[in-house]
Amino acid sequence: MRHILHFTYYLAAAGLLGLIALPALAQEAGTDANESYQASSVIDTGPPLPETITVLVDQGFTFHGTFEAPDDLQGYALSYDNEPMAAYISFSSDYAVIGTLIDPQGNAVMESQLQALVLEPMREATWSAFENTRFISEGNDDASHVVYTLTDPNCPYCNALWKNSRPLIEQGVLQLRHVLVGVLSEDSLRKAAAILEFHDPVSALETHELEFRNGGIRPVEPSEESQALLRKHAQIMREAGATGTPTSYYRDEAGKVQRISGAVSTDQLREILGVE
Incomplete structure (x- = not known):
């Protein structure tokens, strides 16, 4: 995973979210800690991937799809070495942050989207492999x-x-x-x-x-x-x-x-x- 930077930073409380931190990867039976924060929905990828996501794919990440995130963030569902993780890009920026999206109350808000796009298909594939x-x-x-x-x-x-x-x-x-x-x-x-x-x-x-x-x-x-x-x-x-x-x-x-x-x-x- 060389050249991949993980960032931890705070966004202004009145502005965007809370804390974008390192990912808590693949919680075994997890759902979003804040179930009321479900405005986003899984969507299909249409346009070409941003350069920052393409770079990650070139370095060994697997891209699974996109999902809507709060405010002006676009979520990208990825995995590395079979571990799910998310990247977020602001519509006004070319920079990507890899991590867990946290609301002002400290709750992870995008875990269900990540599970739907990455974890669930991976486990279904595993189950199918076992059956066969x-x-x-x-x-x-x-x-x-x-x-x-x-x-x-x-x-x-x-x-x-x-x-x-x-x-x-x-x-x-x-x-x-x-x-x-x-x-x-x-x-x-x-x-x-x-x-x-x-x-x-x-x-x-x-x-x-x-x-x-x-x-x-x-x-x-x-x-x-x-x-x-x-x-x-x-x-x-x-x-x-x-x-x-x-x-x-x-x-x-x-x-x-x-x-x-x-x-x-x-x-x-x-x-x-x-x-x-």
Whole structure:
């Protein structure tokens, strides 16, 4: 991100906004803190991009669209390394500021626009990628909730999530779909291959998780097919912006894809999914 400057400054209270600060990137389930400040709407990009935005794109940013911002600001939805962020340009200026737009009460006011243009499409693409790869499914096919989770065989937090999900799976309300990755070590790749190549992968995964503290499943040399699949899963993980395991995805009551980072307890999982 060389040559990209982040600015923090105050605008006059009577003039424009409040504070334009560094971005609070990709809040997990966030909406605007000030829900009453929703005068702006997502709009399609028509004219050519301003030079300042073009420069950002040339330096590795991805442009996703524009949105209306308060006063004389135009918002530009961007991402860098799969992290959403916004840039703002005044209609009377050629300069761009990257950051979170704050109103005089200190509330972020453009987060929903940024999510609609960047975060939601990214997560839908991740969900689609999960649906179209090979995963290991635990639980009933008619379960009311489906959760995809990126699982590394050597990840203790993945093991904790596996254990904490048992009550919901046994209750019949959760189907947990493991997308295996081998990102922690070469041993992870070999153990993931051992699970994938077993004649009953669900049973192999269960045995591994139950024996996790004793080393789990015996690693094998991955076949070409397993190597290709695990490379594909690593790519999905990168494109999703997931930085660790387990990272899990589910659909909320509105049907939007949401993300859970790390292991959560059984009670937390119930609360997140909205099940008794």
